[in-house]
Amino acid sequence: MFDVFFSHILEKVSLTEREKELLKTYFTYKKLRKKQFLLEEGEVCHYLSFVERGLLKSYNTDEKGIEHVSLFAWEGWWTSDLSSFFKEEKAIFTIDAVEDSEILMITLADFEKMTIEIPVMDRYFRILFQNSLFTKEQRLLSSVTYSAEEKYLRLAESNAQLLLRVPQNLIASYLGITPETLSRIKKNISRR
Amino acid sequence: MFDVFFSHILEKVSLTEREKELLKTYFTYKKLRKKQFLLEEGEVCHYLSFVERGLLKSYNTDEKGIEHVSLFAWEGWWTSDLSSFFKEEKAIFTIDAVEDSEILMITLADFEKMTIEIPVMDRYFRILFQNSLFTKEQRLLSSVTYSAEEKYLRLAESNAQLLLRVPQNLIASYLGITPETLSRIKKNISRR
DNA sequence: AAACAAACTTGATATAGATCAACGCTGACT
DNA sequence: AGTCAGCGTTGATCTATATCAAGTTTGTTT
Structure with missing residues (x-):
């Protein structure tokens, strides 16, 4: 249930057995059927989610009703409306399952506890967000150029x-x- | 010389006096005249830079010679070709000064030393990159929608x-x- | 297996924004 | 103070991609 999860985290940082056990306790496991929503625009996004299996998409719907996909997340990726999650504001993105999926979810309160009790997770997410930035930068450049x-x-x-x-x-x-x-x-x- | 620098970092994390002194030692101060290059496309980007004063732009030049500005950085912002800096690959962006500027620069080796010796800097950059992601996400959405x-x-x-x-x-x-x-x-x- | 809804293709037409070109203004360097 | 380069404006034209519409194929549900 945490296979993909730990293999991805341990690629970037080391954790003791104790930290691993502690880390698990912050996450909730959930199955999603194809087309099921994880988040709907306008709600506050309460979870940051790691995809263990399957494929989700996050997208925004414009006034004409056209959907603009912002991100696909499959095994080993994280998904959320980051801005909504961290600021506890209304989400601008909707997230749903493109395939049947299994995810691990953490709340903001637990995320904060986690970074305090396992400081190396700050490092993990620093590296994760850093890599995400490369990708977003590339896409932005690509979309304009x-x-x-x-x-x-x-x-x-x-x-x-x-x-x-x-x-x-x-x-x-x-x-x-x-x-x-x-x-x-x-x-x-x-x-x- | 480190005024803006510390005020921005202390907004996000706390540092002891000892850590502050240590942190300073990793950075090099540099003045840039208007139009002066900080980085040219094709080089490896050796520095991550914090803007103490002034304004820089980072941009990419396409085959037709048209410049696409990716980011403006003024007082309190960081600038770099992140992908080039962290992977030590050739930069796709050029960075130059829009106004006379003063910056604080750190190398990758020192960045890594810094995060080891002052782990809370991982947290600072986690939060920084996280906020950057919000902005990039917004721009991407904006550019498409x-x-x-x-x-x-x-x-x-x-x-x-x-x-x-x-x-x-x-x-x-x-x-x-x-x-x-x-x-x-x-x-x-x-x-x- | 039938029936229906998605997903994909193809053609005709429309349009936002790019490109090309010329000109005026401003402000920096000699 | 004079000259020149860069910045901004305006007009005419062009083009990549959107939009609208209809038909075909594929996949899903009962």
Whole structure:
């Protein structure tokens, strides 16, 4: 139940057996069926969640009702509306399960307790957030600099697995283009 | 020389006098004249820098030679090509001074020493990177969801100071639109 | 297996914003 | 004080991608 969890954390920091046992106590295990919501826009996001198995997406819905996927999270990733979670404000993102999933959830109060009692978790999350920043920076640059086709090709290169696991309309949404445009792009690419 | 520096760090974590003195020893002070480079694309980024005074921008230049501003950093902000700094890879960003500036710089080796010897700095940077993530998430959402005019209005609201301090062509670049478009947007807004 | 709803494709048309070009203003350096 | 480069404005045109619409394929539920 904590397999993926510990293997991911121990890649970045060391924990004693005692710390491991303590760490477990802060988390709640939950199963989600495909399409089930973990968070809905407008609620306060009460959990930071680690994906043990499955795949979730977090997205924002605009005035026209169009969904813009902000992040996919599968085995070994964390997901949450970070801003809502840490500031206890209303969430701007919705999170739901793309596949049946199993997650480990922690509340803000427990997160704070955890960083006090296991200070090395501050280091773990420092490294985690730092790596997240690289990715976000790349995406931001990509979204401003490249054409729709280049964005798709770059995603295909950097994240081939995603394309196999996620329906094309969600990929389009993640890239910030319409499904129609993505369909045409793929046709053009395969014609060459 | 470390005024802004300590006031910003002490907002987030506490330090003993001993830790403060030790912390200082890891940083190098540097003055930059307007237009002077702190980092050029293709180099490895050897420093993470805190801005004591002034204003820097970090940007990426595309194949057409167009600059895309990724981040402005003024008093109390950190700047670096994070990915290049932490992975010791070639930088994709260039950083230069928009105004005469004074900065405090730390190398990766010293950063690592610092987090070992003053573990609470892991916490400081965890919180810092976490806050950065909120902002990047917002910008990404904004860049995909909103029209050029909405992006501008949102920036004006959330960051009025920036508009006063930075030339309009850089604001356009930061928003991912052309200077011509921004000029037209402002005209439209003021006509109403 | 039938029936229905998603997901994907293809074509026609519309549009936001880019690009190209010319000109005026401002402020920095000689 | 004069000159020149950079910044901002405005207009005309172009283009990548969105939007709208219809049809096809795939997958899920009963």
